[in-house]
Amino acid sequence: MNLFLTGATGFLGGELLITLSKRNDIKKIYCLVRAKSEEEANKRLKHVFDLHNDIYQPEKIIPILANLLDDDLKVKLSAYKELDDINLIVHSAANTSFSKNCDDQVKKVNINGLEHVLTWAKELKNLETFCYIGTATICGKDNKDKIIKEEESPNTLAHHLVTYTYTKMMGEMMLDKFLPQEKILVVRPSIIMGDSVNAIPRSSVILWTLAAFNYLRLIPVNKHSKIDIIPVDYAANAITELLFVKNRSYSVYHVSAGVDSATDSELCCQKIESYFPDKPSHAFVQRKVANNMRFWAKGRMEDIGDLANYPNHLDYWESILTEKGRLRILFAGLEPYFDFIELGQVFDNTRLLQDITLPKPLPAHEYILNNIKFLESIDIYEGAIDP
Ligand SMILES: NC(=O)c1ccc[n+]([C@@H]2O[C@H](COP(=O)([O-])OP(=O)(O)OC[C@H]3O[C@@H](n4cnc5c(N)ncnc54)[C@H](OP(=O)(O)O)[C@@H]3O)[C@@H](O)[C@H]2O)c1
Numbered sequence: 001m002n003l004f005l006t007g008a009t010g011f012l013g014g015e016l017l018i019t020l021s022k023r024n025d026i027k028k029i030y031c032l033v034r035a036k037s038e039e040e041a042n043k044r045l046k047h048v049f050d051l052h053n054d055i056y057q058p059e060k061i062i063p064i065l066a067n068l069l070d071d072d073l074k075v076k077l078s079a080y081k082e083l084d085d086i087n088l089i090v091h092s093a094a095n096t097s098f099s100k101n102c103d104d105q106v107k108k109v110n111i112n113g114l115e116h117v118l119t120w121a122k123e124l125k126n127l128e129t130f131c132y133i134g135t136a137t138i139c140g141k142d143n144k145d146k147i148i149k150e151e152e153s154p155n156t157l158a159h160h161l162v163t164y165t166y167t168k169m170m171g172e173m174m175l176d177k178f179l180p181q182e183k184i185l186v187v188r189p190s191i192i193m194g195d196s197v198n199a200i201p202r203s204s205v206i207l208w209t210l211a212a213f214n215y216l217r218l219i220p221v222n223k224h225s226k227i228d229i230i231p232v233d234y235a236a237n238a239i240t241e242l243l244f245v246k247n248r249s250y251s252v253y254h255v256s257a258g259v260d261s262a263t264d265s266e267l268c269c270q271k272i273e274s275y276f277p278d279k280p281s282h283a284f285v286q287r288k289v290a291n292n293m294r295f296w297a298k299g300r301m302e303d304i305g306d307l308a309n310y311p312n313h314l315d316y317w318e319s320i321l322t323e324k325g326r327l328r329i330l331f332a333g334l335e336p337y338f339d340f341i342e343l344g345q346v347f348d349n350t351r352l353l354q355d356i357t358l359p360k361p362l363p364a365h366e367y368i369l370n371n372i373k374f375l376e377s378i379d380i381y382e383g384a385i386d387p
Contacts, residue, residue: 145345226263
């Protein structure tokens with residue numbers, strides 16, 4: 001079996017690359033990589049393995065230098081005769097930015113880029129499965145505090161918090177225009193954060209927000225809103241099982257924490273609190289206080305409203321913030337995450353647990369302790385600038 005993987009240098013794609021490379025029934029994994037040279041591409045792929053000291057097999061992992069935005073991607077990929085034998089495609093590459101500044105690029109990569117791959121894939125004679133890594137958040141923002149099932153999406157009437165989820169929905173809806181239904185497998189992870197093993201997480205994607213909460217200690221979200229979070233290793237193991245399970249019952253699966261393993265902000269923050277005894281305890285405040293925080297950062301003390309009730313936090317911020325203005329950068333980056341948290345959505349994982357042997361994932365407030373020693377090394381401003 002030969003596999004073609006996109007997004008292998010990313011958070012989930014990297015973990016998938018490692019997990020898939022350990023399977024003996026996979027001969028070669030061809031990875032679409034953005035790089036200027038073969039040497040650079042190999043280096044980027046090797047780095048994925050080096051991060052957790054996994055065994056890199058260069059004879060099995062072959063880079064294919066390309067960009068999803070290449071208009072001639074089909075021609076480029078077709079020129080590689082070895083790709084004629086691809087049996088399995090896992091399309092994990094995407095632009096995952098929540099930032100409005102990136103909307104154009106997000107649309108291009110997630111819609112046009114996918115179309116380029118599909119145009120090539122539909123001609124492959126030996127293709128058995130095209131696995132599209134979607135996202136459970138394509139359900140949009142309308143269904144608050146609900147358990148969401150796979151069949152509720154895609155819904156073209158859904159309203160989206162960010163362009164990213166809209167483009168992922170459009171991408172998913174494009175698949176059957178190119179491929180027969182029996183070749184399509186859609187996996188929709190919920191929110192992927194950190195790693196359940198004690199290792200440097202593959203990426204600080206999403207984890208930077210917990211690091212930011214830990215830094216700020218005053219958090220303008222409903223502490224009881226349910227959040228569906230899974231660790232990246234669980235996501236990769238579950239997706240890999242789904243790829244190889246005999247007689248899959250469905251073509252679409254949530255890869256999620258589900259009702260039993262969902263968490264909330266309070267549980268996660270409580271768990272980490274005792275590791276940072278010098279900080280004030282976490283306080284959860286009404287969303288409107290976020291504005292007061294911005295005013296505080298601007299020095300407009302007459303506008304800080306309810307924030308005045310948290311003098312310990314204000315003293316603490318005075319002591320840690322060399323430039324108050326940076327707080328506004330942090331808030332601008334956190335804003336979409338506050339919105340997502342407050343949706344209170346949990347993604348039903350009954351289908352997944354029925355078809356794979358993996359047990360339920362650990363809730364984030366349990367596995368997060370494995371990531372605790374890396375939390376303070378995360379550059380939260382970097383996360384906020386490119387959320
Ligand atoms: N992370 C989550 O919480 C989450 C949750 C649900 C679903 N998902 C889905 O999971 C998939 C992987 O997400 P992730 O978190 O691993 O994202 P990520 O860390 O941002 O990785 C994105 C990957 O896509 C590649 N890529 C982006 N633009 C490209 C282009 N124009 N041409 C070729 N490659 C390109 C990147 O390559 P470079 O390294 O060259 O930039 C990188 O390998 C995505 O489809 C996402 O929608 C993620």
